[in-house]
Amino acid sequence: MRRTVSVGTTLAAAALVVAGPVSPAAAAAGDEGGHGWVPAPQTPYEMPAGVRCDFPIRVEAVVDDVRMLVLEEYPDGSPRREMYEGDLLTKVTNTATGVSTLVDAGGSAMVEHFTDGSMTWYVTGPVLFGFGENAGTLPRGVWQIDGQFKVEFTPVPGSPTYYKTLTMVHGTTHNVCTDLD
Template sequence: MRLMRKLGVALAAAALVAAVPAPASAASDDIAPGAWEPAPQGGFELPAGARCDFAVQVEPTVDEVRKLTLSTYPDGSPRREIYAGDLIDRVTNLETGATSTADASGTAMIDYGTDGSMTWYVTGPVLIGFRENGGNLPKGLWIIDGQFVLQFSATGQRTLTMLHGTTHNVCTDVD
């Protein structure tokens, strides 16, 4: 029942995201508290064995992700945020040069714990890496699509609770 209540909050947040337009662009100095702001995702490289059996690079080709801070802790750090916007990543096998694109344009409401933990309530696709023995999915770079909750412990352990959707290991696309 608790999961259903939290999912209801996530779906309400997704509806809010759809109803509130993100700004076309804004410099960070021009952003008022509580306003949508750019949230660039940036690229990264991982060595062989970290997520895929080979070295991999993930680079956004489209990054229109924005975030809205809904609440903060007394020190000003975020307590709850919503992330939304188009994000298309190019995934490259650095050993063979094989590439694939991954649509990670989901909407997520994220609750941040004071201990470094996070809980994501997600609708739509996201690209998430799981390390060996790092959660309840095998090692890989996963497109998780649908409606789900993803919990990150303070130590980085990841627990996926899928309400409805699919998982796909992008490592297999560039192997």
Template sequence: MRFSGMSIAVASVVAAVVAALPGSASASGGERTSGAWVPAPQEAFEMPAGARCEFAVRVEPIVDEVRKLTLATYPDGSPKRELFTGALVDRVTNLETGATSTADASGTSLVVYGTDGSMTWYVTGPVLLGFREDAGTLPKGLWIVDGQFRVEFTPSFDKTITMLHGTTHNVCTDVD
């Protein structure tokens, strides 16, 4: 039987979720699990000119049905693995001209948190990611990344994207 890269990635996320459910063999070594979905609302935010876009920008959710499931925690109670999913549509506004656009960021992500402040996202579907100048694998901007991919964040939030397949689009160009 042949599997596509997409099937393998989905199977990997499902296997990780199942392995981390309460009562599973991998939920050992001090890990605690939760099992309750809770809302995970996104806060609106503004960035000054030059930080992500060449102009000041505001990003605010207009549809936000994102929820999270904590799969495992560290002994101190901080999250070790969480699953995020749900509809998220953001309005992106150029604060200098008033031009607006919407960005669908309704992907599903398994997030694995490192003890050093790093994290890795295993994503299916679109997410909105901001990149600073020279701080990752994409140029400065607000990017919709869609498909199946992994995002590795350093403790200082530099980002490395490894695409299995998908597309990228800089939303700054939509409101320029």
């Protein structure tokens, strides 16, 4: 199984393409705040019909060894750059029919947080991302994205959601909703 991370209701994804230099000593010891690697469990969630798929779904981890390392913090202690890695096998279920599938979300990611609330994820997949209707560069769905890519999360004004812009270096996309219909 590959290294992994996922994205849940709010966010989740992961990959190990670092957008800046990280010394081996810093990676081993953690960031300058001394946090080190910590578990980053993925929270199960449900979505009603029409939000991601045409039917209601439940997404939950079956294997979840995801961990996170803060690489850099803002002066207020909030994360500026984080790494995610670890095995993650996710079960996606059509709750109307009970049909389910297992999805390898085994990638790694470096995440940059910006002061305006936006984020950029530099990913080596596979990982799992949800896209809403007209809320990103992929159609509505639960997408397993594999390869090397970045996803930019731009806050939607007046909403708790993000517009997601996927930029593929190389790889594939697959809408998991089609496996559950």
